[in-house]
Amino acid sequence: MFFSENYIPSPLQVIQDSRLTAQNIRLFIKRDDLLHPSVSGNKFRKIKYNYLEMKRLGLKGVVTFGGAFSNHIHAVAAAGQVLGFPTVGIIRGDTPSISNATLTFAQTCGMTLHFVSRSEYRDKLALQEQFSRQYPDFYWLPEGGTNTFALEGAAEIVPEIITQLGAQPDYICLACGTGGTVSGIISASEKLEKPINIVGFSALKGDFLEKEVEKWLEMTSNPLFSQKIQKHWLIQNDYHFGGYAKWSMPLVDFINNTKSQFNLPLDPVYTGKMLFGVFDLIEKGFFPKHSTIVAVHTGGLQGIAGFNQRFGHLIYL
């Protein structure tokens, strides 16, 4: 059941491929995309403790922010429907003339949508003040769902992976946007006697994410942590394919081949770029021979419909 003790861990899928055997590397995918049909991936992890906090505070619904194709908006709307609380989405951009699959789904789940201009959207505090009057006893969840409760949920992936593997992997790889999910995973890993190497793949152009992650880690960890001399994590900034939500045909081909070869669906904004990067780094010898790598599937498959709607049916479902 949802967020309960009877929660069934998402499976670990083994990948068998000549690129791996050549280097004696074991690669597993932590299939968090299978956690729930619509509240999946890192959204399941991020929403869990926020939902419990909302209940603890006695608040009756959730207000949050996102773009018109946002995985976060999709997941919060679905969580509201499944768990029975009202949801409100403040959406960047004027009302789209043709509603896309993400927003149609959100509305079908009962989410109330408010569209605001891009400039208004930038000022979250002003928006919160404006909409708090309309939704006085609602819980405010930041854009992308990243806060300390989200990190707490993401941290739970680490012991789950160790139990399923029966040992610690050498590496955990995952896609990053705000850096919340990777920060939760790093903080859990750093508590281990021998921390796991964590590699975050930024879906955005630029090299600002490392600083963001450091900020989250400082906010959530004990003071000794930041004094540790050896750092066991890094952010790869070379696999954004031109920037957030940008793409190219080699990426699309990689996603389609991964689906047909391993029956592993990937999205074009986060997980496709991450796994492309993992294979590229394997071929470049970044991971030592005999390494065990777990790549986390953080979900986002709902975005394929919107991508295909905009660019033609390029990604096979």
Ligand SMILES: Cc1ncc(COP(=O)(O)O)c(C=O)c1O
């Ligand atoms: C599918 C998917 N993977 C990864 C991420 C990145 O997560 P974070 O923002 O916590 O870095 C996101 C964005 O939230 C996402 O939607």
